[in-house]
Structure formats: structure tokens, C-alpha cells
Amino acid sequence: MKDDHLLGNTNELVSDYLRRTERSRALHDRFSRVMPGGQTRTIVHFDPYPVVLVGGEGPVVRDVDGHEYVDVLNNYTSLVHGHRHPEIAEAVCRALVSGTAFPAPHLSQLELAEMLCARYPAAEQVRFTNSGSEATLLALRIARLATGRPVVVAFEGGYHGSVPELADGGTDLVRVRYNDVEAVESALGPSVAAVIVEPFLGSGGVVPAAPGFLEALRARAAAVGALFILDEVQALRNSFDGMHGSLALSPDLVLVGKIVGGGFPVGGVLGRAELLAYTDSRHPHALSHSGTFNGNVVTTTAGVVSLRMLDAGAIKRLNERAGVLAEDIESAAARAGVPAVVSRVGSILQVHLAGEYPTAAANAGPVEGRALAAVHLALLLEGVYASPRGMLNLSTAMTDEHLGRVTSGYERAFARMRDVVPESVAAGGIR
Ligand SMILES: Cc1ncc(COP(=O)(O)O)c(C=O)c1O
Structure with missing residues (x-):
């Protein structure tokens, strides 16, 4: 395991994650012996190490440590009906x-x-x-x-x-x-x-x-x-x-x-x-x-x-609910005192820790990168499985209750991010 990851090993967020995911951590060492970096897909990596997932059903996935997450990643948009429909x-x-x-x-x-x-x-x-x-x-x-x-x-x-x-x-x-x-x-x-x-x-x-x-x-x-x-x-x-x-x-x-x-x-x-x-x-x-x-x-x-x-009605419902989720996450950020906007196309969203919507490639700078990493780790602790870079998307399996869990997970994650990366807030948005 690297010591120089984005958030450092000492902050509370990382310590909570390490404590909560001991089996994933042990397995990561084992994976790393036979697979470079312990994974086989660049996008799966984040520091300190990813959780090992063992199952998924509808809108939730479970890790080897026994935790359940609302899945807003859906294998990077491919599982539009959630897991094992x-x-x-x-x-x-x-x-x-x-x-x-x-x-x-x-x-x-x-x-x-x-x-x-x-x-x-x-x-x-x-x-x-x-x-x-x-x-x-x-x-x-x-x-x-x-x-x-x-x-x-x-x-x-x-x-x-x-x-x-x-x-x-x-x-x-x-x-x-x-x-x-x-x-x-x-x-x-x-x-x-x-x-x-x-x-x-x-x-x-x-x-x-x-x-x-x-x-x-x-x-x-x-x-x-x-x-x-x-x-x-x-x-x-x-x-x-x-x-x-x-x-x-x-x-x-x-x-x-x-x-x-x-x-x-x-x-x-x-x-x-x-x-x-x-x-x-x-x-x-x-x-x-x-x-x-x-x-x-x-x-x-x-x-x-x-x-x-995935007929026209199903797509319409997905897109409408994604619109509501984008607004809810923006409101959650405002309540937590964090500058964030959520861009959206159809049922795919991206949280930007920035004051404005991007119009061209949105490359996170170092401060936003650290802030996104903090939000991502905090979301995992809240039982929300999103992408490290801040992308999320809906599946037809999600209910309003799942979406509510996502929004409240974001609100708490934003609050924790504010403590870990205060300069991102001071900057009023990072980009
Ligand atoms: C727009 C776009 N094109 C191509 C690809 C590559 O697809 P695959 O991962 O199945 O090779 C992706 C994957 O994320 C994508 O988002």
C-alpha cells in the first residue's frame, strides 16, 4: 500500500476507511502480488485501496467486509437495470x-x-x-x-x-x-x-x-x-x-x-x-x-x-429522476457550505467541486482532485458507491428511498470533505 496517496494516511477519513475495510485491505495485498496495483482496470484504482465487492442485487452492491452500498456507478453506466435483473x-x-x-x-x-x-x-x-x-x-x-x-x-x-x-x-x-x-x-x-x-x-x-x-x-x-x-x-x-x-x-x-x-x-x-x-x-x-x-x-x-x-418510458423516468437527483445533490452541497455543481446528460451526472458548469474537458486540478477523493471516500463510509472522479448514474432498479440515501450520503460527505480539504471551500470552488 502506498503512503503518499491523495489524502495522506493520517486523517480521520482514511483511518475510518482502513478500520472499516480490513478484509479488503488484506485481500488488496494478496491481489497486488499477482496483479499490478491489485486490479485489472485503471479506473478501479483509488487510494488507499478499493473495497473488494462480492455481490450485487438491483441497486445495491456488497463488499467482502459485509457492508452494503447504494450503487450509483452501475459498472460505469452499463448496468442500466442494476445488478442481476x-x-x-x-x-x-x-x-x-x-x-x-x-x-x-x-x-x-x-x-x-x-x-x-x-x-x-x-x-x-x-x-x-x-x-x-x-x-x-x-x-x-x-x-x-x-x-x-x-x-x-x-x-x-x-x-x-x-x-x-x-x-x-x-x-x-x-x-x-x-x-x-x-x-x-x-x-x-x-x-x-x-x-x-x-x-x-x-x-x-x-x-x-x-x-x-x-x-x-x-x-x-x-x-x-x-x-x-x-x-x-x-x-x-x-x-x-x-x-x-x-x-x-x-x-x-x-x-x-x-x-x-x-x-x-x-x-x-x-x-x-x-x-x-x-x-x-x-x-x-x-x-x-x-x-x-x-x-x-x-x-x-x-x-x-x-x-x-429499456423502452421510451423507462428512459424518460430515468432521466427525470436523474434531474431531481442533480438538484438534490446541489442543494445538499449548499446546505453543507460546499461549492459544487452537478452537470447532467440524461441519466449520467457528474459532481464538480467548482462554482461553474464546465463547457469543455473538466480536468480536476490538485485541490479539486483531493477534494473529490475525500468526497468519494466519505461516500463509501456512508454506503454510497460512486466513481472516484465524481461521475454517477441511475439504474431502473433504484427507488426513491435509494435516491434519498444517496442525497443524504452526499450531504454528510460534503461536510467531511470541508474539514479535510478546507482550501477548496475557501477558494469558493476550485476550478
Ligand atoms: C464513450 C466511450 N467510448 C468507448 C468506451 C470503451 O468501452 P469499453 O470499456 O467497453 O472498451 C467507453 C468506456 O467507458 C466510453 O465511455
């Missing part, structure tokens, strides 16, 4: 009996593909992958092949998965500021194969697109002959026909993931048949695109049930 669990159990993966087309694959094509206006056809990251990789290959051009334009704070070029930078990658139409106009020229963009910055701080921004981007891409790739891996849960449907955008390709697999590993590229045709083995310039588990039975079965339950 009975209808999904039942369908998956039935599927297990008849075999889980075949090197052949199978019927639940067809059912999910037909459902996606019926529901999402941009989807003339679909190609499945195992993750959103793989969907990004495939879309970039298609874009470069279709246009014969090298450059990809993406956005500061945009996240499209563990894709080397986008995660680590590359010579053919240009990043511009989100919501900056002028920057887009100058970046999009004749060598650009594609622009890849989220309908709102998700991991970048739940920053909504400014009115007209995505439309301008779409128009500029068309004008220079570049593909417009809309990454709806996170956003899809927010509208029945995708954010591209509700905004009447017509992307060439749409990346999907998370909710489409009903809680199991998934990704996919939807879009124009003419472009998806590059993955058709009969195409004269076909890409080789395989994946042992692409469109496997478990994922596609769960995806069909999950999407069916």
Missing part, C-alpha cells in the same frame, strides 16, 4: 443450457442485430465486437480504408476506450477543444479520414454539447469528405433512438457498447451498409475482422432482454 438472469440461464459461443451465426445474434437496426436510425447494419474499445478500433480501420486518408480528429477529454492512438496519442491524431466550432473548422481538412466524437463528454466530465456544435461538426465532416463517427457507448442509455436519433444527426458510423450487452462484454459498430460492407468477407477490399467472442450467445441474449426493457 431477474429477467436478464433468467434468459441467460436458459441460454447457458444450450451453449454459449459458436463459430457460426446464431439466432440471438440475429435478434439483437435486428433490434438495433429497427431502433437506431443510423443503423442500416451492425458489426459486433467484445468492447467499446474494439468498436473504436474497427471504426477507425473502416474510415481509413473507405477514405484512403490517414488523419483522425478527436476531442480533448474525449474517451473512446483503450485504443493506442486515442489513449496515448499518435502522429495521425489531431485533438481539438470540445464545443469549439472554429477549432473544428480548421482541423477538418482534406487529409482527415474521420472525426470521432461523443454526443457529450462522458469520462471528460459529463459536459453537454453546446447547441449546434454536433450539427456543425457533422456538416463540416461531410463538406471535407471525412466520416462522422459518433461514440454512443455511454450515451445510448439516454434516448430511445440514441442521441443521434433525438438530435436528428446522421452519423456515418455509431459506436455502441455497455447497455447493448445487458451487463456482459459488448461493443458494436452501427452505420451505413456501404461502410459496414468493408467487414463483409465477399467485399473486394474486405478487412479481416474476427473476435472469438464477437456476438456470443450470453451477451446477445442479455442485450435483447435489457434493451427491450
Whole structure:
């Protein structure tokens, strides 16, 4: 265990956490012997160490130390119906009996593909992958092949998965500021194969697109002959026909993931048949695109049930309740005397320990970073499982009682944060 973590080992918040999570702490040492940092997913790490989760049901998760948490993370927005929803669990159990993966087309694959094509206006056809990251990789290959051009334009704070070029930078990658139409106009020229963009910055701080921004981007891409790739891996849960449907955008390709697999590993590229045709083995310039588990039975079965339950009414309710939660958390912050705003797109929210809503990538500075870490740890002590960076989202499994627990958890967490990181309050917001 590191001693130099954000909050130091000596403050009361950390001591309470250490005392409460002794089994997780012992297991963390054991995990760390065989897995770097004791985890296998960067985002899971926080100091001093994460709790080890052993179960989840509906809107709650339980840790190995016997504590229960209201889950407002939902495996980073993918579990839109919470944990092991009975209808999904039942369908998956039935599927297990008849075999889980075949090197052949199978019927639940067809059912999910037909459902996606019926529901999402941009989807003339679909190609499945195992993750959103793989969907990004495939879309970039298609874009470069279709246009014969090298450059990809993406956005500061945009996240499209563990894709080397986008995660680590590359010579053919240009990043511009989100919501900056002028920057887009100058970046999009004749060598650009594609622009890849989220309908709102998700991991970048739940920053909504400014009115007209995505439309301008779409128009500029068309004008220079570049593909417009809309990454709806996170956003899809927010509208029945995708954010591209509700905004009447017509992307060439749409990346999907998370909710489409009903809680199991998934990704996919939807879009124009003419472009998806590059993955058709009969195409004269076909890409080789395989994946042992692409469109496997478990994922596609769960995806069909999950999407069916996520109808327009369910999405409306989620979004409305998320709006109420955002207001409640802001009021809780005000009562605790902490400067905070909550940005929201659909049912995904982000708490910013700042005085203003961000309009571009929201990178927490060192003081806000420490304050967010304090709030996160305090929330865990209050029985609320949110993300270390302050993102939260709703599942259809949550009741008003769960939401009430989240709000009161935040209020107490804000009060404790104020004691641990007083300079964040003195600054009247940190950014
Ligand atoms: C917008 C966006 N695109 C792509 C990805 C990558 O998806 P995966 O984690 O399934 O590889 C994510 C994951 O968080 C995402 O939020």
C-alpha cells in the first residue's frame, strides 16, 4: 500500500476507511502480488485501496467486509437495470443450457442485430465486437480504408476506450477543444479520414454539447469528405433512438457498447451498409475482422432482454429522476457550505467541486482532485458507491428511498470533505 496517496494516511477519513475495510485491505495485498496495483482496470484504482465487492442485487452492491452500498456507478453506466435483473438472469440461464459461443451465426445474434437496426436510425447494419474499445478500433480501420486518408480528429477529454492512438496519442491524431466550432473548422481538412466524437463528454466530465456544435461538426465532416463517427457507448442509455436519433444527426458510423450487452462484454459498430460492407468477407477490399467472442450467445441474449426493457418510458423516468437527483445533490452541497455543481446528460451526472458548469474537458486540478477523493471516500463510509472522479448514474432498479440515501450520503460527505480539504471551500470552488 502506498503512503503518499491523495489524502495522506493520517486523517480521520482514511483511518475510518482502513478500520472499516480490513478484509479488503488484506485481500488488496494478496491481489497486488499477482496483479499490478491489485486490479485489472485503471479506473478501479483509488487510494488507499478499493473495497473488494462480492455481490450485487438491483441497486445495491456488497463488499467482502459485509457492508452494503447504494450503487450509483452501475459498472460505469452499463448496468442500466442494476445488478442481476431477474429477467436478464433468467434468459441467460436458459441460454447457458444450450451453449454459449459458436463459430457460426446464431439466432440471438440475429435478434439483437435486428433490434438495433429497427431502433437506431443510423443503423442500416451492425458489426459486433467484445468492447467499446474494439468498436473504436474497427471504426477507425473502416474510415481509413473507405477514405484512403490517414488523419483522425478527436476531442480533448474525449474517451473512446483503450485504443493506442486515442489513449496515448499518435502522429495521425489531431485533438481539438470540445464545443469549439472554429477549432473544428480548421482541423477538418482534406487529409482527415474521420472525426470521432461523443454526443457529450462522458469520462471528460459529463459536459453537454453546446447547441449546434454536433450539427456543425457533422456538416463540416461531410463538406471535407471525412466520416462522422459518433461514440454512443455511454450515451445510448439516454434516448430511445440514441442521441443521434433525438438530435436528428446522421452519423456515418455509431459506436455502441455497455447497455447493448445487458451487463456482459459488448461493443458494436452501427452505420451505413456501404461502410459496414468493408467487414463483409465477399467485399473486394474486405478487412479481416474476427473476435472469438464477437456476438456470443450470453451477451446477445442479455442485450435483447435489457434493451427491450429499456423502452421510451423507462428512459424518460430515468432521466427525470436523474434531474431531481442533480438538484438534490446541489442543494445538499449548499446546505453543507460546499461549492459544487452537478452537470447532467440524461441519466449520467457528474459532481464538480467548482462554482461553474464546465463547457469543455473538466480536468480536476490538485485541490479539486483531493477534494473529490475525500468526497468519494466519505461516500463509501456512508454506503454510497460512486466513481472516484465524481461521475454517477441511475439504474431502473433504484427507488426513491435509494435516491434519498444517496442525497443524504452526499450531504454528510460534503461536510467531511470541508474539514479535510478546507482550501477548496475557501477558494469558493476550485476550478
Ligand atoms: C464513450 C466511450 N467510448 C468507448 C468506451 C470503451 O468501452 P469499453 O470499456 O467497453 O472498451 C467507453 C468506456 O467507458 C466510453 O465511455
